[in-house]
Amino acid sequence: MAVRRNWLRAAVLGANDGIVSTAGLVVGVAGATDDRAALLTAGLAGLISGSTSMAAGEYVAVSSQRASEKAALANERQELKERPEAELEELTHLLQERGLSREVAQEAAVQLTERDALRAHADMEHGIDPDTLVNARHAAGASFLAFTLGALLPLLAMVLPPAGLRLPVTVVSTLAALVLTGWSSARLGGAPPGRMILRNTAGGALAMGLTYLAGSLLGATGV
Known part of the structure; x- marks a missing residue:
């Protein structure tokens, strides 16, 4: 929508x-x-x-804009591969900034990471949906x-x-x-x-x- x-x-x-x-x-x-x-x-x-x-x-x-989005996704893929623990902590912190408690944010971050880590980070950090990049x-x-x-x-x-x-x-x-x-x-x-x-x-x-x-x-x- x-x-x-x-x-x-x-x-x-x-x-x-x-x-x-x-x-x-x-x-x-x-x-x-x-x-x-x-x-x-x-x-x-x-x-x-x-x-x-x-x-x-x-x-x-x-x-x-599309080039920037693709670069951001590539960077997230690399970071998820090289330092998954740090990325999990980063996602937890982002969820805490949305108003969740530490415990709830950590559990939500774990579930989001298990489901689709790239999508979770792309959305939370950049506001990007990997499936709907802008089309020039x-x-x-x-x-x-x-x-x-x-x-x-x-x-x-x-x-x-x-x-x-x-x-x-x-x-x-x-x-x-x-x-x-x-x-x-x-x-x-x-x-x-x-x-x-x-x-x-x-x-x-x-x-x-x-x-x-x-x-x-x-x-x-x-x-």
């Missing part, structure tokens, strides 16, 4: 990034021109570059997909409606989507949704407002 919640939270955050960054981009271009081809080109460029960048960054970060390819793919889906909303909202409706449709649909992602983030994190929704929509509105202003100024000067 914890792993699933982490994946869902990452997907929501990725979609949120796709919504905000692409909405800001197309709204900024819309401030300078109403040419559909220019809006589509800018939106697609932002979608592709953003999703690829997010996937690459996630791959590097999770690969580093899965993380990169999920980030790419989440960002892409999020970015498609403002992109389509900007290029599909008639020229006079493009901007209001994009702003309204983007803010509505940010309400949903803000609520989802709050629910997954166990936080009050109102404040998260307000922060999310305010940030998105600010991004669109600033980029539209910049696009309007550049469009007026003919740059």
Whole structure:
């Protein structure tokens, strides 16, 4: 369940990034021109570059985390092989820190060691489950997909409606989507949704407002 919640939270955050960054981009271009081809080109460029960048960054970060987890497991295997008594005492001490008495902690440490010593130490010392190490390819793919889906909303909202409706449709649909992602983030994190929704929509509105202003100024000067 914890792993699933982490994946869902990452997907929501990725979609949120796709919504905000692409909405800001197309709204900024819309401030300078109403040419559909220019809006589509800018939106697609932002979608592709953003999703690829997010996937690459996630791959590097999770690969580093996986390497650290594997190194920690290898170190625990070596220590369990070379000094099992010291490792048993270490596990006992860790259990005592969780509130168990010395006698109960020692008995629990013995039982955990007999059942699966590596798993016990990996969990207690590093918070690692040896059977569910993070997967860089899965993380990169999920980030790419989440960002892409999020970015498609403002992109389509900007290029599909008639020229006079493009901007209001994009702003309204983007803010509505940010309400949903803000609520989802709050629910997954166990936080009050109102404040998260307000922060999310305010940030998105600010991004669109600033980029539209910049696009309007550049469009007026003919740059």
